[in-house]
Amino acid sequence: MKNKSTSRFLIAIVAIIFAASSTSCKKEITIEYQQPLVDVLTAIGDSASIAPTLAQLKSLLGDSLNTTPGKIGGRREINWDAVPLTFHDNNTFPSDFFAQTDAGFPSGRKRGATFTTTLSNDLRISSKSFDDVYAGFATQFKVFSKKLIFGTMSGNTIDVTFKVPGQSTDATVKGFGVIFLDVDKANKTSLEFFDAAGNSLGKFFAKPSDANFSLLGVKFKDNSLVSKVRITSGEEGIANISSFNDKVGMDDFLYDEPIAKE
Secondary structure (H helix, E strand, C coil), X not given: CHHHHHHHHHHHHXXXXXXXXXXXXXXXXXXXXXXXXXXXXXXXXXXXXXXXXHHHHHHHHCCCECCCCCCCCCEEEECCCCCCXXXXXXXXXXXXXXECCCCCCCHHHXXXXXXXXXXXXXXXXXXXXXXXXXXXXXXXXXXXXXCCEEEECCCCEEEEEEECCXXXXXXXXXXXEEEEEEECCCCCCEEEEECCCCCEEEEEECCCEEEEEEEEEEEECCCCCECEEEEECECCCCCCCCCCCCECEXXXXXXXXXXXXX
């Protein structure tokens, strides 16, 4: 009798452990299939090929294109064509060109985005698709929105931070996108997003498209607020012509209307 009771007790214990194990497995499966917290949009090819995805990204960021300060909702875009001749084809582009607050500046310079790099004098607006940097680059760096494009010369990273357009107030966004030019290698060109505490919210990669366009856009669906976007364009700056590392240019930037930090 004692042995039978012991056997029944052991069987009951095994059954409980198995049930607990099964419940645990079900929970793990549920977590694995949770809805993603971001929409990630990518497209490669010529202008026509990326157009549908670009339209989708614009809609996600905000259907109205804002061109003056004081807006709620909608989106901002930068295509570099408002940059004057003074800053063409040299390395003097100001990091705060599109973050002006002075009433004397035109609305086009009040888009609430600041660009910083670890190297000084590293940002260049090109009207020649960088062909003046190295002959032949114009065949690689095609222009998406005529006529100017953007790039880094020696380094390959840019930190984008945000202000309320027309103000000095720190701001956040929910999404950001870039049209990259001539991405040759996978998992090199990326957008990484950070919150106000400096925590990474995720890093996302552009797909290769040799001598063509690679659109990468990310929009957060949860309550994440983006204070900074780190752009990594290829493996090195465009002026580093002595190596075969991937060099990547940029055209249009898109982001939702920056709002004051909470």
